[in-house]
Amino acid sequence: MKLLIKNGRVIDPGCKQDEVMDLLVENGRIVKKETQIKECEKELNVIDAKGCFVMPGFIDLHVHLREPGLEHKETIATGARAAARGGFTTICAMPNTKPVIDNVDRLRFVLNKSEQVAAVHVCQVGAVTVSQMGEELADIEGMVKAGAVAISEDGKSVMNVRLYEEAMSLAQTLDIPVLAHCEDKNLVGAGVLNKGKKSEELRVDGISNLVEDIIVARDIMLAKETKVKLHLCHCSTKDSVLMVEEAKKKGILVTAEVCPHHFSLTEDDIVEGDTNYKMNPPLRTKEDVEALKLGLKNNIMDVIATDHAPHHKSEKALSMKDAPFGIVGLETAAALTITELVEKGYLTPMQMAEKLSFNPAKVIGLDKGTLEVGKTADITILNPDREWTVDTEEFASLGKNTPFAGKKLRGQIMATIVDGEVVYRHK
Ligand SMILES: NC(=O)N[C@@H](CC(=O)O)C(=O)O
Ligand SMILES: [Zn+2]
């Protein structure tokens, strides 16, 4: 069956084109991109994308799928459906499952299961160390040969610098990036929220900017030394942005991501007792948020990734101190990007497509992120003007843990297409 997407504003970072055009998809690929495509075959599925952005399918470098072992939070199937609803056609699963994805068998389990049950493409990230214990290296080479697209210790930092240097050198040889969660274990202690006004007001331990900054500095130096491609996960501080800018100027191979919650909310938005405002790194100050937004605008920050971190209701029902860190993000990311960045003039629609698709594809070396003729038809259709209210009951994710519940956002995913098949269509 052929698919014709008509009258959309086609935004293609691959050839820097932003024009109203039609796209024809056949056998899972884009076969025509023209001002007006006339097709009169009966066997044709037509989507009218008038008034919509037609972008290369979004690619999320940072997702927690929770399977194996934590299926009460999320499964591969539900997480992938949430991705489809959010306009993501490829997601990268972090390895902090139970057990941790630190060997070939476990990696194969996720990839095989994803083939069977996932509505979107699933890539797997391998752990850096065995069981993420920080003591001995995982089978990095084996996992990369079996398809791992990157390595990461996400959830924590590798505190042993000698071990991390070895892992980075290996990753460099294998030509995969290291996705770095930057948090000094000793400095963070029992921190819960950003250290300052809010942590004092709510009488919980604080997490200073230094907790992140010190490890960002360290990891950039390690990347300089090992020449590995370093990708900094969920950057939250103004000094992270400064350091990334400096590192890039020096030719160090660093890229950086910002999560929608970190550019949409500050610590002042935290509602007492609502653990849906608790995530790692924490919501920072207005100054940090402004630096992140300008970092995105000035293309210092390359990627928007969700850090989709579903938790069960009973876990998030604990106190601010005891509840787990993390919020879901797949089903609100595109709308937050439109509402907070595109509408407010920080990003052009082209930059949005770069940060949600083209750049993440580059980070992990995927031949995706463009809408050029001949490429795989992974496509996202989004209406930038439509307003909707976040209703967690409608989420495909098992995780309902979001601070954006009940919020009115602009920008609605109308259709998500994977390998030429429509995997999500807004009613
Ligand atoms: N971000 C979070 O607050 N939580 C993540 C771990 C992580 O991304 O560091 C999780 O796995 O729940
Ligand atoms: Zn992390």
Ligand SMILES: [Zn+2]
């Ligand atoms: Zn994470």
